[in-house]
Amino acid sequence: MTWKLRWPVGIVAIAASAVVFLVPFAFILLTASKTGPDASDLSFSLPKQWVLIENIKEVLHTQDYVVLRAFINSITLTVGSVTVMVVLAAMVGYVLQRRRSRINTVVHFLVLAGLIVPPAVVPTIWVLQGLGIFKTMIGMILIEVTFGLSFCVLLFRAFVGTIPRELDEAAIVDGAGPLRLFFSVIVPLLRPVMITVIVVQAVAVFNDFTGPLYFLPGDAGVTVQLTLYNFQSQTLNQWNLLFADILLITIPPLVMYIFFNRQIVAGMTSGAVKG
Amino acid sequence: MATTVARGVETTGVVASAPRARRRKSPYPLWFYLPAGVLFVVLFAIPTFASFYFSLTRWTLFKTEFIGLDNFVQFFSEPMLVSAFGHAFIYGFLTSAAKVVLGLLLGLLLTSSIVGRGYLRAVIFFPVLVSTIGVGVTFKIMMKPDTGLINTTLSWFGVSGPGWLTDPSLALYSVAAVDIWKGVGIATLIYIAGLVAIPQEYFEAARVDGASGWRNFWNITVPLVQPATNTVILLSLIGGLRSFDLIWAMTNGGPGFTSDVIASVIYKQYQAGFYGLSTAGNVVLFVVVTAIVVPISYLLTRREVNR
Numbered sequence: 001m002t003w004k005l006r007w008p009v010g011i012v013a014i015a016a017s018a019v020v021f022l023v024p025f026a027f028i029l030l031t032a033s034k035t036g037p038d039a040s041d042l043s044f045s046l047p048k049q050w051v052l053i054e055n056i057k058e059v060l061h062t063q064d065y066v067v068l069r070a071f072i073n074s075i076t077l078t079v080g081s082v083t084v085m086v087v088l089a090a091m092v093g094y095v096l097q098r099r100r101s102r103i104n105t106v107v108h109f110l111v112l113a114g115l116i117v118p119p120a121v122v123p124t125i126w127v128l129q130g131l132g133i134f135k136t137m138i139g140m141i142l143i144e145v146t147f148g149l150s151f152c153v154l155l156f157r158a159f160v161g162t163i164p165r166e167l168d169e170a171a172i173v174d175g176a177g178p179l180r181l182f183f184s185v186i187v188p189l190l191r192p193v194m195i196t197v198i199v200v201q202a203v204a205v206f207n208d209f210t211g212p213l214y215f216l217p218g219d220a221g222v223t224v225q226l227t228l229y230n231f232q233s234q235t236l237n238q239w240n241l242l243f244a245d246i247l248l249i250t251i252p253p254l255v256m257y258i259f260f261n262r263q264i265v266a267g268m269t270s271g272a273v274k275g
Numbered sequence: 276m277a278t279t280v281a282r283g284v285e286t287t288g289v290v291a292s293a294p295r296a297r298r299r300k301s302p303y304p305l306w307f308y309l310p311a312g313v314l315f316v317v318l319f320a321i322p323t324f325a326s327f328y329f330s331l332t333r334w335t336l337f338k339t340e341f342i343g344l345d346n347f348v349q350f351f352s353e354p355m356l357v358s359a360f361g362h363a364f365i366y367g368f369l370t371s372a373a374k375v376v377l378g379l380l381l382g383l384l385l386t387s388s389i390v391g392r393g394y395l396r397a398v399i400f401f402p403v404l405v406s407t408i409g410v411g412v413t414f415k416i417m418m419k420p421d422t423g424l425i426n427t428t429l430s431w432f433g434v435s436g437p438g439w440l441t442d443p444s445l446a447l448y449s450v451a452a453v454d455i456w457k458g459v460g461i462a463t464l465i466y467i468a469g470l471v472a473i474p475q476e477y478f479e480a481a482r483v484d485g486a487s488g489w490r491n492f493w494n495i496t497v498p499l500v501q502p503a504t505n506t507v508i509l510l511s512l513i514g515g516l517r518s519f520d521l522i523w524a525m526t527n528g529g530p531g532f533t534s535d536v537i538a539s540v541i542y543k544q545y546q547a548g549f550y551g552l553s554t555a556g557n558v559v560l561f562v563v564v565t566a567i568v569v570p571i572s573y574l575l576t577r578r579e580v581n582r
Contacts, residue, residue, distance in 0.1 A: 010390030020456070021398045024413055027424060042422045088314070091307040099303040107308060114319060116568050118517045120326035120557045121541060122334070122550045127322050146318040149311055168302060178304045207406045209520040214545070225408045229524065232412050239416065246409040253404040261397065265464060 028250070032056075032243035039240035055244035066219075067245065070227040076137060077212075077223060078205045081144035086197055089149050093156025094186055098168070114150030121214050128215060140216040144205050152197050159193035160186070195263040203253050224249050323561070330558040334551035346555035355532040356540055356556075363536040363563065366451050366522075367515035373455045374511045375504060378462025382503075383496070385463065386470045396467070400460035407457070411524025414453045415440060418525075440526055443533040450525050450534055454518065462507045469503025470496070505575040509568060516564050537563065 023044070031039050033052040060068050096107055124143070125134060133139030163186065171185045187194075209225040216223065231245050257264070330346055332339040350356045385396055402410065417424040418439035426436035439449040477495045486494070497504075519538035522528065528535035528543070535543075537560045544553035 006387070006389045009384070009387075010392075013384060013389060013395055014391045017395055017398050021402065023424075024410075024417065025401075027417065028409075028413055042416060042419065042424065043427070044424050088311040092311045095303045095305065095307040099301060099305070101301075101305065103305060103308075110315065110320075114315065116513055116564060117319075117323060118538070118557065118560050118564055119319065120322045120554060120561070122545060122554050122557070123322035123325040123329055124318060126325065126329075127318060131317075142314060143318060146314045149315060153311075172302050178300075178302050178307075181302055182307070203404050207404075207408075209406075209408050209524075213542075225406060228406070228408050228412065232415075242412065242416075246406075246413060249406050249409050253406070254401075257397075257401060257404050265396075265400070 025250075028243050028246050031239055032247045034240045036238055036240055039238075039243070042239060051240075052244070052247075055240050056248060059241050059244045059248060062241070066222065067224070067227050067248070070222050070224045073137070073221055074206055074223045074225075077140055077144065077216075078202050080137070080141040081148070081205050082198055082201045084141065085145045085148045085152055085201055086194060088145065089152030089197070090156050090187065090190060090194070091182070092149070093153045094160050094182060096153065097157045097160040098165070111150045111153050114147075115154070119147060125215065135216060135218055135221065137216070137221060140212060140221065143211060143215050144208065147211070148201050148204065152201065155193055155197055156190065159190060163189050192263065195260060199256050199260045199264050203256055206252055326554050326557050326561070329551060330555040332551045334554065335548065339551070342551070346552050347559070349552065350555055350559060355535065358532055359528075359535040359537050359540045360559070360563075362447055362534060363516050363518075363538070363560075366447060366454070366518060366536055367512050367567075369448070369451050370454045370458065370515040370518075371508055371511035373451075374459055374462040375507050377455065377459050378466045378507055379500070379504070381459065381463040382466025382470050382500075383492075386467055396463075399463055402457045403460040405457070407520040408524045410453065410457050411521050414456075415525045418449060441530055443530050446526050446530060447534040450522050453525065454515070454521055457521070458511065458514070462511065465503050465506050465510075466500065469500040473499045501575075505572075508575065509572055512568055512571065513564065516567065517560060 027044055029052075030044065030047060031042070032055055033050050034047040035049055035051055038048050092107070092111075096104055096111075128134035128139050128143075131139070133142070167185060167189075168181060171181050176185065207225065208223075209229065212221070212223045212226055228245050228249055232242055329339065331341060331343055333342050333345075334340075351360075381399060385392055385399075389395075418426075420426060420436070420438035420441055423439075425439065429436040437445055440446050473496065477499070478491060481491050481495060517538050518536060519542065522534055522536055522539055523542070526534045528539045537556055541553050541556040541560065544550075544556060
């Protein structure tokens with residue numbers, strides 16, 4: 001792109017992006033702020049009366065606070081699975097990058113298989129039932145951990161590759177054992193990629209619909225994505241409430257993005273291009 | 276530092292077992308694989324292997340009955356199931372190709388010196404992070420034939436928009452378009468990283484040789500950004516072939532079965548209690564994804580090495 005075009009092209013791009021990417025979000029916000037009758041024609045217009053807070057309150061109230069419970073469930077699931085995932089994947093990614101071992105060929109293969117192979121739904125339910133953890137939060141957390149591992153391992157492996165081995169050797173000479181080497185020397189250096197993995201996986205787990213749909217059915221463990229899905233059939237033509245629910249569910253990823261924009265971008269690309 | 280080292284020696288007992296440790300203990304112990312490995316085997320590998328058996332059975336909650344290949348015969352003889360097979364292909368390849376082309380173009384645009392670059396990057400990437408169900412429901416409403424935002428806008432220009440999700444010949448493509456809208460941000464991001472990594476010397480040398488912008492693009496940018504292209508192709512193919520949530524949120528596979536894909540058939544059969552048939556669908560999906568992604572991945576990475 002030549003210098004003299006930076007303004008015209010930039011302005012065209014900004015205008016196009018506003019139409020393509022901002023209008024849908026503005027539409028969500030505007031409809032969520034309207035009263036029921038006002039929202040019924042689905043027009044892209046300013047609300048006659050801004051009732052966003054009331055709508056959100058009403059969404060949270062419906063059906064015995066199901067949305068609120070769903071939020072608690074979703075947050076439990078996200079925090080639990082991301083914590084376990086990060087620790088386990090960091091250990092695997094680290095040894096996978098550092099150790100020269102024949103087992104690593106197998107592990108590499110399994111990591112890629114985990115990335116490519118679609119999970120077999122009903123047999124997984126069968127295993128969960130056998131273990132007595134079907135329809136439980138623990139079972140769901142372990143499922144999310146398992147399905148997310150491969151991606152995290154690849155990111156960790158790529159990042160560990162940028163940490164000089166001399167550091168390990170120095171620590172070993174100083175007498176550090178394997179655990180100490182990993183947790184006191186390597187883990188602190190993994191901070192950037194850890195933040196990335198946490199943010200990316202937190203968003204992925206929070207937004208996961210298929211997993212809870214299959215492995216955590218029932219009202220007790222309902223997650224926000226499922227309530228949104230159910231909401232659209234139950235609140236026919238109460239568009240303001242439906243969009244208030246969508247808005248509510250969009251807030252956590254938005255907050256993540258505002259705070260961790262740089263880490264998401266930096267980490268995702270380092271893993272994607274090198275990995 | 277000195278104190279931590281001293282404590283390290285004590286707690287790990289390296290001194291006591293030093294001779295043995297030196298002989299066979301690596302500082303990178305294999306048991307680090309264990310916790311992840313157990314989960315992977317129990318919740319992923321075992322179900323995957325079990326699916327090959329269960330796909331050959333009539334399976335209800337209480338019993339399994341071995342029926343050979345009947346499920347697969349049924350899968351490939353019922354038109355609605357066969358069409359789901361084709362739809363998954365169309366969906367996967369269409370979204371993948373679009374993300375490569377748009378991602379590369381947007382990546383080029385966003386690595387150039389245009390104004391508003393930071394804003395553009397942010398706004399294109401944000402949909403990646405938004406709930407698929409939320410996006411699906413929003414677009415479903417915006418795509419309503421009469422009152423939806425898209426057709427209302429088109430009517431200002433005198434165009435009467437089609438029934439994006441109600442027209443059987445269009446529904447699958449409308450959902451694919453939303454998939455591209457939502458996913459192009461990640462492709463762009465990967466391309467930006469790949470483009471930034473291309474050494475500027477190549478372009479300088481080309482300028483000395485008098486190469487045009489177009490030739491620069493085809494002879495320098497495209498080949499050198501190949502790793503990013505491979506990542507985008509593979510990620511979107513893997514995601515696209517097994518895509519479920521967006522389709523389910525927008526059309527439930529309809530109208531009729533015109534936007535059903537393999538993953539939505541798996542869910543429908545599961546819901547209906549045909550666990551064997553559902554699992555056969557899973558095996559089909561497994562075969563489709565591996566048979567497409569593995570050779571492509573092999574071809575692409577080989578090209579990358581030979582460069």
